[in-house]
Amino acid sequence: MLDYDVEAAVYDATRGGVPRAAAAAAAVLSLVPGAARSLLDIGCGTGLVTERLATTGLRVFGADSAHGMARMAATRIGTVVLADVRRLPVPGASVDAVSAVWLLHLVRDARAIVAEAARVLRPGGVFVTTVDKDAGHDVGSDIDAVLAPYRSTEAYDRADRIEAFAAAHGLHPAGETHFTGHGQGRSPRRVAQALLRGEYESRLTARGVIAEKLAAELRALPEPDEPRPEPRYRLLALRRPTPGG
Numbered sequence: 001m002l003d004y005d006v007e008a009a010v011y012d013a014t015r016g017g018v019p020r021a022a023a024a025a026a027a028v029l030s031l032v033p034g035a036a037r038s039l040l041d042i043g044c045g046t047g048l049v050t051e052r053l054a055t056t057g058l059r060v061f062g063a064d065s066a067h068g069m070a071r072m073a074a075t076r077i078g079t080v081v082l083a084d085v086r087r088l089p090v091p092g093a094s095v096d097a098v099s100a101v102w103l104l105h106l107v108r109d110a111r112a113i114v115a116e117a118a119r120v121l122r123p124g125g126v127f128v129t130t131v132d133k134d135a136g137h138d139v140g141s142d143i144d145a146v147l148a149p150y151r152s153t154e155a156y157d158r159a160d161r162i163e164a165f166a167a168a169h170g171l172h173p174a175g176e177t178h179f180t181g182h183g184q185g186r187s188p189r190r191v192a193q194a195l196l197r198g199e200y201e202s203r204l205t206a207r208g209v210i211a212e213k214l215a216a217e218l219r220a221l222p223e224p225d226e227p228r229p230e231p232r233y234r235l236l237a238l239r240r241p242t243p244g245g
Helices: 017-031 048-056 067-074 112-121 142-150 161-169 188-196 208-219
Strands: 038-040 057-062 079-082 095-100 121-131 173-180 230-237
Touching: 017 048, 017 121, 017 173, 017 230, 038 048, 038 112, 048 057, 057 067, 067 079, 095 112, 112 121, 112 161, 121 161, 121 188, 142 208, 161 173, 161 230, 188 208
Parallel strands: 038 057, 038 095, 057 079, 095 121
Antiparallel strands: 121 230, 173 230
16 A cells, blocks of 8 residues: 555656546536535545636535645645545535545445545535546556456445445435546556555455566566556446435
8 A cells, every 4th residue: 555645745746647637627527516516525635636626616625634645735725634534524414515536446445435425415415436446447458468367356446336335325326427547558567566566456366476477477568668548537426315306
């Protein structure tokens, strides 16, 4: 698992920067009801996406559990709370939208996060979240062919799991969309390095000697430093119904 306090300094530059953040924000906003006036971005990270969510007149707040990330986000948006997003210091039924971009794939049991999103939403509000993040990186490349035998089928943010958690807390599907992750095309060497650092523990079953063998196989692919096609991410909107609606 990455140390996000340390990662904050390089996070944006190594993950697509403004183009990727702008694409994510536009996709989130396309699923937020036009009548919404407030949005809480949980796991807001450096605030690069959050900052762009605030350009439409919404009152936008951020929350993150990493000091480094929250500190950087505070330079971009007005209000950032340092908090465990499973226990938000936010009153119930107080916001019109909650967003979680590239968060749930990191959490072994996202149930508590979904429950908190449901708790703080007003009736008619939506929880907008990325799902199936790892599947979004499967673009049919030679990297994907090498990884396929070791790919886990138990992704933390698998869409059916998240929808089931949401349903248990009164949230119902209200739409979805996709967006391209600019600057996220992976090279074989980059994937091999990430694999050996343990960054794929939640998505691949390869460990120890097997991981080392797999990394060597990745590095042996043609053009090992050439990025493959960009991923395409999926967003779901989950709505809290209004009384009688």
